[in-house]
Amino acid sequence: MSGYLSRRAFLTSFACAGAVALAACSNALPAVPTRAPDSAKPAGEPTRPPAATSPAEAAQPPATAHPAAAPGVVAKSTGNVPRNKTLIMGFEGGPVTPPDQMNPNVPNARNSFGLHQTMIESLWYLNYENGQMIPWLGESYEFNKDFTQVTIKLRRGVTWSDGQPFSARDVVFTTNMLKEAGPNLSYGPLMKKYVAGVRAVNDNVVEFNLTTPYPRFLLDNFAVHIWGAVRILPEHIWKGQDPNTFNNYDPTRDWPVFTGPYRLVKASETEFIFDRRDDWWGKTTGFKELPAPERIIFVDQGSQDRRVALLQNNEVDALPQINAGPFQTALARNNNLIGWTDGKPWSWIDPCPTRMVFNNAAPPWNDPDIHWALNYGLDKLKYIEVGSEGLLGKEALSRFVFPDYPTLRALLDKNQDLFDKVGINEYNPQKAKDRLASKGYKPDADGILIGPNGKRFEATMVTQSAAEGQNMAPLNLIAEQYKSVGLDVNVKQLSGAARNEAVFTGDFDLLPYHNCGGVVDPFGTLDIYNSRYFAPKGERLQGGNQFNTPRWKSPKSEEFSKLADQVGLLAPGDPNIEPLFRQALDIWLQELPNFPLQQQFRIVPYNTTYWTNFPTAKNNYIHPPNWWMTTLMIIMNVKPR
Amino acid sequence: MGLTLGYVVRRLALFVLIVWITATINFLVPRLAPGDPMGAVLGRMESQGQKIDNAGEIIAQYRRFFGLDEPLPVQYVKYLSALTRLEFGYSLAAFPAKATDIVARALPWTLGLLATTTLLAFALGSTLGALLAWPRSPRFVRGLVPVAMVLAAIPPYLKAILLLFLLAFTFPVFPAFGTSQIGKIGAEAFDNFLDAIYHSALPALAILLSGIGAWALGMRGMMISTVGSDYLMLAEAKGLPPARIFFRYGMRNAILPQVTALAIALGHIVTGTALVEIMFSYPGVGLLLYRSITDNDFVMIQAITFMLVLAVATMALLIDLLYPRLDPRIGYARR
Numbered sequence: 001m002s003g004y005l006s007r008r009a010f011l012t013s014f015a016c017a018g019a020v021a022l023a024a025c026s027n028a029l030p031a032v033p034t035r036a037p038d039s040a041k042p043a044g045e046p047t048r049p050p051a052a053t054s055p056a057e058a059a060q061p062p063a064t065a066h067p068a069a070a071p072g073v074v075a076k077s078t079g080n081v082p083r084n085k086t087l088i089m090g091f092e093g094g095p096v097t098p099p100d101q102m103n104p105n106v107p108n109a110r111n112s113f114g115l116h117q118t119m120i121e122s123l124w125y126l127n128y129e130n131g132q133m134i135p136w137l138g139e140s141y142e143f144n145k146d147f148t149q150v151t152i153k154l155r156r157g158v159t160w161s162d163g164q165p166f167s168a169r170d171v172v173f174t175t176n177m178l179k180e181a182g183p184n185l186s187y188g189p190l191m192k193k194y195v196a197g198v199r200a201v202n203d204n205v206v207e208f209n210l211t212t213p214y215p216r217f218l219l220d221n222f223a224v225h226i227w228g229a230v231r232i233l234p235e236h237i238w239k240g241q242d243p244n245t246f247n248n249y250d251p252t253r254d255w256p257v258f259t260g261p262y263r264l265v266k267a268s269e270t271e272f273i274f275d276r277r278d279d280w281w282g283k284t285t286g287f288k289e290l291p292a293p294e295r296i297i298f299v300d301q302g303s304q305d306r307r308v309a310l311l312q313n314n315e316v317d318a319l320p321q322i323n324a325g326p327f328q329t330a331l332a333r334n335n336n337l338i339g340w341t342d343g344k345p346w347s348w349i350d351p352c353p354t355r356m357v358f359n360n361a362a363p364p365w366n367d368p369d370i371h372w373a374l375n376y377g378l379d380k381l382k383y384i385e386v387g388s389e390g391l392l393g394k395e396a397l398s399r400f401v402f403p404d405y406p407t408l409r410a411l412l413d414k415n416q417d418l419f420d421k422v423g424i425n426e427y428n429p430q431k432a433k434d435r436l437a438s439k440g441y442k443p444d445a446d447g448i449l450i451g452p453n454g455k456r457f458e459a460t461m462v463t464q465s466a467a468e469g470q471n472m473a474p475l476n477l478i479a480e481q482y483k484s485v486g487l488d489v490n491v492k493q494l495s496g497a498a499r500n501e502a503v504f505t506g507d508f509d510l511l512p513y514h515n516c517g518g519v520v521d522p523f524g525t526l527d528i529y530n531s532r533y534f535a536p537k538g539e540r541l542q543g544g545n546q547f548n549t550p551r552w553k554s555p556k557s558e559e560f561s562k563l564a565d566q567v568g569l570l571a572p573g574d575p576n577i578e579p580l581f582r583q584a585l586d587i588w589l590q591e592l593p594n595f596p597l598q599q600q601f602r603i604v605p606y607n608t609t610y611w612t613n614f615p616t617a618k619n620n621y622i623h624p625p626n627w628w629m630t631t632l633m634i635i636m637n638v639k640p641r
Numbered sequence: 642m643g644l645t646l647g648y649v650v651r652r653l654a655l656f657v658l659i660v661w662i663t664a665t666i667n668f669l670v671p672r673l674a675p676g677d678p679m680g681a682v683l684g685r686m687e688s689q690g691q692k693i694d695n696a697g698e699i700i701a702q703y704r705r706f707f708g709l710d711e712p713l714p715v716q717y718v719k720y721l722s723a724l725t726r727l728e729f730g731y732s733l734a735a736f737p738a739k740a741t742d743i744v745a746r747a748l749p750w751t752l753g754l755l756a757t758t759t760l761l762a763f764a765l766g767s768t769l770g771a772l773l774a775w776p777r778s779p780r781f782v783r784g785l786v787p788v789a790m791v792l793a794a795i796p797p798y799l800k801a802i803l804l805l806f807l808l809a810f811t812f813p814v815f816p817a818f819g820t821s822q823i824g825k826i827g828a829e830a831f832d833n834f835l836d837a838i839y840h841s842a843l844p845a846l847a848i849l850l851s852g853i854g855a856w857a858l859g860m861r862g863m864m865i866s867t868v869g870s871d872y873l874m875l876a877e878a879k880g881l882p883p884a885r886i887f888f889r890y891g892m893r894n895a896i897l898p899q900v901t902a903l904a905i906a907l908g909h910i911v912t913g914t915a916l917v918e919i920m921f922s923y924p925g926v927g928l929l930l931y932r933s934i935t936d937n938d939f940v941m942i943q944a945i946t947f948m949l950v951l952a953v954a955t956m957a958l959l960i961d962l963l964y965p966r967l968d969p970r971i972g973y974a975r976r
Contacts, residue, residue, distance in 0.1 A: 079827060086824060094932060095924045098738040098746065107682045107699075108735050183698045186686065245737040266826050269746070269924040270819050273826055297824050302922040309810060309817045468935070497937030498674075500684045504696070516687070540700070544683050544693035 081275075084610050084640055087293035089114070089626055090301030090310065090319040095269035102248040102256040102264070104231045105178070105186040111228065112320075114272045114298035117631035118262035119161075120231050123152065123171075124223035125630050128351070128623040131407050131520040133223045134633070137166070137232065137259065147213040147571070154204040157285035160234045161277060162257050168200035173235035175208075181243040187221060187230045215571040216523060224629045225524075226351055226516060234258075260632065261291055270300040291635045293611075307605075311337055314609045318634075320627040322605050324391045336609040340624055341617050345391045347601035348617075348624050351403045352514040356478075357594040359509050361537040361551035364451065365459075369435050371592040372422075374510075377432035377485040378478060380425055384598050387474035391601075397425050398596035400585070401515040401525055411522060415582055422589050424596070432485045441486065449486035458488045459509035462502045465493040475512065503545045506537040512597060516546055521572035522581050526564035529593060531557040552593035560587045611638045649962065656958045661721075663950040668720050671939030672713075679703050682734070707733060707940070724947065734938035744926065744944050750820065751925035754841055755914070756907070758848040763903050765849075766856025771892045773857060774864035777883060786861070792854025798916035801847040805920070808843060815842045818922045844921045848914060859902065863895035870894075897964075904960035905953060 091113040104111050104120060111120075123138030139155045158166035175198045178191040194217060197209045210217060221230050234257050238246070248256045254263060261282060262274035274296045282288040301307050301319050304326045310316040311330040322330070327346060331337050339346025356374070360366040384396045399419045402408040412419070440452035449457035461479065464470040470493070479489040489510065494502055502508055517525030533548035535541045541548060563584040570577050604624045606614035615624045615634060622633040679700040686693060693699070704710045707730070708719060723730065729740035766789075772778045773786055809817035816822075821836045828836070867873070868891065876886045915927035922928070926945060933941035 081824075088823060095922065095928065097735050097743055097924075097929065097932070101735070101738060103737075106737060107686050183695055183702055184682075189693065189695045189698070247737065268821075270922060271821070271823065273824065295824070299819070299823055300922050302818050303920065305805065305810075306818045306922065313813065315823060496935035504683075540697055542696050544687045544696050546687055547693075 081295040085292075085294040086297060087295070087318075087611060087635065087638065088297045088299065088316045089117075089631075090307065090316050091272075091298045092301055092320045092627060094302075095300055096272075097269060099267045099269050099272070100247060100249040102267075103243070103246055104248075105188070105243060107184055107186065109186065112627040114262075114274055114296060115256070115264075116228055116231065116629045117298075117626070118274045118296050118635065119256065119258040119260040119264065120629065121259045121632065122222065122224050122229045122629050123154075123232070124218065124229075125622075125633055126219065126223045126225055126520065127621075127630075127633075128405055128519055129620040133219065138218075138222065141218055143215065143571070147215040147217075147569070148210045150208050150210070150217055151201070152206045152208070152218070154206065155285075155287070156204055157281055157287075158259055159281045159284075160236075160257050160259055161263055162234075162254065163279075164234065164236055164257075165203075166232075166234075166259050166281075167203045168206045169203075170232055170235050171206045172198050172200045173239065174230065174233045177233070177238065177243050178230070185243060186228075190221060191230075213569050215569065216521070219521075219572065220524075226519065227625075227628050229629060232259075261635075262296060272298045274298075288636060292639055293635060296635065311605060311607055314607060317607045317609070317611050318614070318626045319605050320625070322603050324389060324603060327603050327605055330605070334607070334609070336607055338606050338608060338614065338616060339603050340615075345388070345395075345601055346603045346605075347392075348604055349404050350600035350602045351405075351519045352516040353398050353401055353403055353599050354512060354597040355401050355515050355594045356597055357508075357511040357513050357550045359506050359511070359537060359551060360553070360593055361506055361535075362509070364439075365509055366554070367439065368591045369439055371595065373432040373435035373485070374482065374487070375424070375432075375592060375595040376426055376428045376435070377487075378481055379427040380597060381427070382481075383474050383477055386477050387471055387598070388601070392598075396598045396601060398599050399424055400588075401517065401594070401596050402522070403519060404599050405519055407520050408518065408522065411578065411581060414578065415585055418582070418585055418589055424589070429481075429485050436486060443486055447483070447486060448488045456488060457486055458490065460490045460492050461510040461512070462492050462494055462499065462508035463512060464499060465495040467493075468495055478512070500545065503549065504540050506535070506539075506541075506551055511549070513545075513549060513594075514600065515594075515596075522577065523564070523567045523572070526560075526567055526581070526584055529557070529588070530561045530564050532561065550593040552591070554591065556587050556591050557593070560584050560591075563587070608641060610641055612641050613637050613639045652958060652961055656954055659954050660950060663954075664721065664724055664947060665717075667943050667946050667950070668717055671937070671942045674937060674939075679733075682736075703733075703736075707731065720943075729944040729947075730940050732938055733940050734933065734936035735941075740940050740944040743929065743941065744948065747924055747926045747929045750923060751918075751927065753837075754845055754923065754925060755848065758845050758852060759903070759906055762849050762852025763856050763899070763906075766853040767860040767892070767896060767899055769853065770857035770860025770862075771864045771887065771895065773861040774868060775887060775891065776868065785857075789854045789857040789861075792850050793858055794854075795851070796916075797847045797851040797914055798920060800850055801844065801917050801920045804843050804847055816840050817843070820924065841923070844917050844923050847917055856899065860892075860895065860899055863898055864891060867891055867895040901960055904956040907952075907956050 091110075093110060093112070096110050096113050101109065102115060103109060104116060121137050124133040124135055126133050135155070137155055137158055138152050140153045141150055143150045152171070154166070154168060154171070160166055175191050175195055178185055178188040179195060180192075181188055183189050183192075194210050194212065194214055195208055196211045199207050201207050208217065219225055223229060237248075237255070237257055249267070251264070251267075256264060259281060261277055261280040263277050264272065265275050266273040276290060276294045276296075278290060280290060283290045299310075299316065301310070301316075301321075304323055307319055307322045308326045308330045311319065311322070311327075312333040314334065314336075324345065327337070327339070340348035356378070358365040358371055358374075364370050380397060381394060384392050384394075388396070398404070399412050399416075402412065436449060436457075441449040441457055444450050444456070451457055459482075461475070463472075463475050466472050472491075472493075475491055479491050482489050492508075503511065503513070515525070515528070517528050528543075528547050529550075529552060530548065531553045533541060533543040534551055534553040535548070537551065541551075563580050567577050567580050567584070570580075604626065606624075608614070613619070615622050615637075621637060622630055624634070625631070626634060682703065683693060683696055683699060701710070708716055711719075727741065732738050732740050732743055735743060769782075769785065769789065772782050773789070805817055808814045816839070818840075820840050821833065822840075825833070825836060873886060873890055876890045881890075915931045917923070918925045918927040919931060926948075929941065930945045932938075933945065
């Protein structure tokens with residue numbers, strides 16, 4: 001019959017179409033290269049980098065991808081390691097996508113899945129507990145008189161994991177690569193801005209010439225100030241690679257190559273396994289003994305429920321964070337768990353306290369009287385209690401936007417009179433109302449104030465969304481308390497990129513936000529309020545979300561900025577910093593561009609079932625974050641139980 | 642009766658039209674959402690303690706690299722051209738990884754979990770539903786109707802919470818998360834396969850229990866209308882075995898609408914069940930989609946939703962073309 005497809009014709013055409021579709025798909029999906037057999041690589045032969053794409057092609061997709069094997073492929077089968085010789089830690093941020101991305105400098109590099117804790121070593125490690133920089137790959141340094149040049153002496157005998165020597169050339173190569181590769185590599189813009197030139201004086205001496213006096217150059221960039229530091233890369237592997245797209249992963253060649261005491265043996269989205277290298281340079285030079293864990297595994301810590309399961313079942317020895325309630329649940333089932341402190345709140349103070357930011361680029365939020373009124377109008381102690389579900393109290397109050405660390409605390413203690421004069425943590429709603437009344441605000445029938453311009457006193461407060469784990473209770477408390485002094489607050493929850501954008505462009509009136517600045521020295525915090533980072537509302541902040549988030553620019557802020565710049569020219573610990581800081585603090589307290597909300601307490605749980613000698617407040621050989629590069633100090637110190 | 646060439650051609654043209662329209666919507670919607678994905682990138686750099694001095698420059702460079710600085714029509718034409726090659730470009734949030742690479746890694750997990758549970762839920766649920774409506778079923782089977790309704794009503798993620806509480810925390814029978822035993826390395830492929838099955842048990846069970854209830858109730862409805870048919874009475878009068886009547890005469894005729902629904906369901910599995918995957922930290926496409934949305938990574942969103950569109954449209958096309966083979970009464974000849 002014409003026009004009808006017979007069964008045979010139909011099945012034939014269907015099969016042909018399916019074959020065509022399969023052929024198309026096989027071209028669209030990336031090929032998984034086969035792994036070269038281990039016997040193909042002669043023992044002891046140094047690895048050679050693959051054919052490289054030139055940096056000029058950075059804007060184009062590479063013609064051939066680096067022939068990395070698929071993640072999950074084991075470079076060498078190393079067999080089982082007993083649980084009591086294995087250290088298992090959690091990593092935050094969810095599954096790592098893609099898991100074969102071992103370039104530590106691209107902006108999306110996660111690094112804290114074990115890469116920068118076990119494999120990448122820093123020149124120095126800042127110890128928050130005593131404010132000292134622990135020398136590691138760097139042995140010593142010397143600045144010239146005006147801090148425009150620093151000479152670093154590197155430790156001798158350091159080798160890369162492939163046996164090649166680590167030298168000054170690698171430091172020079174890394175610095176120049178970061179300078180030249182474009183603005184988006186980690187530390188790239190900083191190296192470009194501050195390093196005029198760098199040279200290897202000899203195999204283990206590097207000389208940096210700086211564009212401007214910068215006494216904190218090493219502290220800020222090479223000493224794990226917060227979270228990480230410049231990652232020195234092996235020139236013999238990275239030379240000729242495009243640093244923007246090279247993924248640095250090939251288990252057949254034992255890549256990635258770094259100097260640390262561990263090597264990567266398995267990478268998957270939710271699990272990374274690192275085995276100890278018994279040929280680590282630290283052991284062979286006599287610098288340190290090998291770390292005790294023969295194997296370190298990093299697993300996705302997941303939701304709070306999962307963290308409880310991991311801890312109570314002894315499936316992990318450390319996690320980056322857990323909330324108080326789940327921690328108490330886990331503790332009830334496993335009394336080998338510890339926090340930073342022996343009892344409540346078990347918490348360590350995070351370097352980024354929180355603050356209430358005003359958008360000073362938009363009236364009336366640029367008025368210091370409004371700032372102080374809202375400061376007095378909020379019961380911060382109640383805010384803290386509600387937010388911590390009763391776990392924290394006045395110990396979490398913050399006088400200034402410093403983390404409560406010893407050197408900074410001492411500095412604030414010397415200026416306590418300034419805080420007493422203004423009552424920074426005073427809760428006095430009547431004082432708040434009086435301040436607002438003095439500005440011409442009058443209540444309407446609902447108790448909401450009407451401003452001198454006839455407009456309702458309203459504010460949009462941008463917060464992280466509850467869907468992302470934000471506890472809304474303390475934020476709702478803020479809205480409630482402000483309503484009682486006459487301010488109508490609209491709490492606007494935003495997630496991820498939308499929230500970042502709002503902060504970036506100043507699309508808020510009020511913003512509870514963190515403040516990451518100095519940790520042992522006040523400059524880092526003073527600098528983030530510098531008026532040179534100002535951007536009008538609607539324009540992006542050039543310094544990212546941390547720098548001048550409150551968009552503070554006024555005659556007083558210019559004075560403040562000059563003082564901050566003067567502090568920046570003095571080395572940390574210089575006694576001349578104190579009087580400058582006092583003047584700056586006085587101005588800051590007069591204008592109050594944002595006010596401190598609380599110290600950030602964070603429970604970093606450790607499990608002593610299999611391992612001991614984790615850092616605690618009593619055993620504070622290092623601060624406890626196990627997602628930072630300083631985790632290596634913890635790994636070097638843990639002992640099997 | 643049957644399939645005609647004219648119908649096949651018209652149906653294929655409709656398929657292309659549907660895919661084009663949804664691809665266009667897929668292109669426009671992420672760009673209308675608030676938030677710049679570059680802002681998320683800078684946020685990540687800052688959370689790593691980095692001082693950023695040139696946010697504008699970084700964003701401008703990324704926008705140039707991803708072609709986001711070009712006029713929208715130019716971006717659209719390039720997007721359509723790349724789609725024909727199934728090329729989506731580099732992920733905004735996971736650069737320099739490619740979107741297709743990332744999806745290709747996640748897809749097997751989702752397909753493995755959801756294809757298995759969907760097909761199993763379909764088979765078990767349809768059979769159960771048919772039995773629920775069959776007059777000769779044992780009484781206890783018919784008493785399962787409320788059970789099926791409860792299973793269908795409770796969403797998979799709530800079942801997931803219950804299963805976690807019962808079978809992972811209270812009685813640790815199954816692992817609560819992940820896809821393999823922690824520290825497993827160098828094992829045989831079959832061993833890894835069994836481990837993956839074991840770790841997928843709870844998410845699979847959560848999805849399966851929901852699916853069984855829904856399919857059972859749907860099939861029961863179809864079966865009720867089939868049970869009173871004359872041809873079934875004739876089959877019984879002829880003395881055919883009850884099982885044959887049930888499967889070949891009863892279910893066979895009642896299952897057609899279920900097959901359509903199965904095709905659509907199979908088309909949807911490529912995007913996973915996001916909530917279940919999030920709860921179990923299962924590295925599938927659902928979790929990937931969720932994270933792409935929060936990162937405003939529209940390259941990934943486009944890749945995943947296009948895959949969904951293609952899968953659903955393809956399954957619908959296939960089922961349309963296969964229908965006359967399943968039921969000879971159906972034909973597409975124009976009269």
